[in-house]
Amino acid sequence: VRPGYHARLGPQIRREIGWSLASAAIYGIPAGIVAWGWQTHGWTRIYTQWDAYPLWYLPVAVLLYLLAHDTWFYWTHRLMHRPKWFRKMHAVHHASRPPTAWAAMSFHPWEAITGAVAIPALVFLIPIHVAMLGTVLLI
Incomplete structure (x- = not known):
């Protein structure tokens, strides 16, 4: 490691931690x-009974969620690389040079919102067993 390397990264890491904490709150x-x-009003399509749908649907739901989430992420990420959107939303994430582990969640709040809404929106649209939802979140 070059002399002074960690000292130069200190302010960057503090910024990344701040943005990451804000992003975690937004998520x-x-x-x-x-x-x-789900717990109080039953508003979602999350279910707990293993036999509520055919067993083959369990992995299908996971795949549907991953496909929908990745599609959403891909297109919103592409949009955020357009110059106007990049300056307003995505530059915070790319300001991490060199990237550190804290850069992974270092997002401007508007970018965090775009990432935070996909899975929560899906639970109102696509039925999923609570364990499979846990699998999606783990992946």
Whole structure:
């Protein structure tokens, strides 16, 4: 490691941690709403009975969620690389040079919102067993 390397990264890492904490809070809000709506009001399509749908549907739901999420991520990420959107939303993420482990979630709040809404929106549209939802989130 070059002399002074870690000292130069200190301010960058502090910025990344700050943006990452804000992003985590933004991701938590829709997740909390989903959990509350599911547990309290039954608003979502999340189910707990293994026999509510055919067993073959369990992995299909996971694949549907991953396909929908990755499609959403791909197109919103492409949009954020357009100059106007990049400056307003995505530059925070790319400001991490060299990238550190903290850069993974270092997002401007608007970018965090675009990432935070996909899975929570899907639970209102596509039925999924709670364990399979856990699998999606783990992946």
